[in-house]
Amino acid sequence: MINLLKEVARGKRGARDLVLDEALEAAEAILTLQATPAQIGAFFIAERIKMESVDELEAFVRVVRKYATRLPIQEGLDCAGPYDGRKSSFYATFPTAFVLAAAGVPVTLHGAPSLPPKWGIGLHDVIRAAGVDPDRLDAEKAALAAREAGVVYIPTEQWCPPLRELRSIREELGMRTILNSAEKLIDFTHSPYLVFGVYHNTVFDRLSRLIIKLGYRKALVIQGAEGSEDLFIDRPTRAYVVDDGQFHLRIYDPETMGLDTPMPEKEWTPAEQAAVAESVLRGEADMAFANQVLFNAAARLELAGRVGSLEEGLYTCKALIDSGAALAVYNSWKNALLGVPRLA
Structure with a gap:
């Protein structure tokens, strides 16, 4: 060394x-x-x-994958957002997962208790606020959630113990490390499609070349809200589309879809994140949050080849929310993980 x-x-x-x-x-x-x-x-x-170079990033991804539990329990989309969480933005990727599953695209989510540099609200916290203990989601429960709802949440440090052992060093450093990228690419369920959030556009090229080397069928590298994989709804978002060994820039502009909506300022807590996510799925949310979920779900359906355009994706996703199909998937997911018996 x-x-x-x-x-x-x-x-x-x-x-x-x-x-x-x-x-x-x-x-x-x-x-x-x-x-x-x-x-x-x-x-x-x-x-x-x-x-970090592409080779260095690839090496760390390969080694964290080596020491992680990885199960091909569903073939769908991996949503890879930052593990250091959110400070000021809505976790659109959470309700979006259930819209996608209702459309027939299985989704894998993953995360850990908050990490540096941001120390924000993590997906781990939102899952807990929704009533599910994220630390108890083992392989058996993941398989059950995949079977019942098509949405899986992986507690990364449970499924990749070396990352748990390195937490104290990362906390003491208080800064981003190469693990902040590697942990998001473990690909726990062998997903062919990936949405990956980045903070700086300077890493677009390196991450796109890495994703090609890792063998994903198709991916979006998104410079989203707080470095997440969530497209903005109040401004254009820069993204790289990675497909067939090539990558190119694409601008996702909500205004061209008639969705451009100012975001209300909120002081987020995990409970607020979970409550707004549920209100989106019930069709009762503020228009900005509802539109952001529709926009992200449509882009991800297009990525997975389930629709031919963003416009078609928007119509598809709106129908799934309006009909209650997306909410039904969310309820099935929660009930499966909480051990609630299915109604006959």
Whole structure:
């Protein structure tokens, strides 16, 4: 590990990217704690200064996948948002998952208790506020949720224990590390489709090339709300579409769909996030939140090839909410995880 550190920690001008084999060696040493806490912290900081290469990112993804439980329980869409949570934006991806499942596209969500650098409200917190204990969602319950509702939530640190062991170091550093990207790409359910949130557009190219190497059928890399995978509803969103080994920029503009809506300012809590998500599925939400879910669901249906256009996706998703189909999927998901018997 010391020799690898010498290569990445020579400063902005002297540092070099590790080749794949070297990066795999570093990732293995870190994920198995063979490296000391000081070496792990030094590596994370050096990579943050140098900026991770595609090979280095790939290596960490491959090693976290190696030590994670990964089950091909459904073939659908993986929603990969930031584990450091939200401070000021609505978790549109949560209700969107149930709209997509109602349309026949299974969805995998995943997260962990909040992490640096943002320390915001995490999906983990929203799931708990919805009445489901996220720390008790083991493989058996994941399979049940997939079967009953087509929506799975994975508590990442339960399914990938090395990440749990590294939490204290990440908390002490208080900054983004290479794990912030790698943990979002574990692909717990072997999903062919991916939506992946980024904060800075400077990483579009690297992440798109990484996604191609990882073998996803199709993906959207989205510069969304607070670095999430959620398209904005009050302004255009920049995204890269990754398809068939190629990638290109696409602007998702809600105004062109007649959806552009000012977002109300809210002081979010996990309970507020869960309550607004449920109100969207009941068809009772503020128009901004309802439109944001429709816009995101339509884009993801188009990504998965279930509709031919955003317009068709919007009509499809609105019908699923208006008919109560999306709410029924949400209720089935909750009931399955809470052990509520199915009505005959």
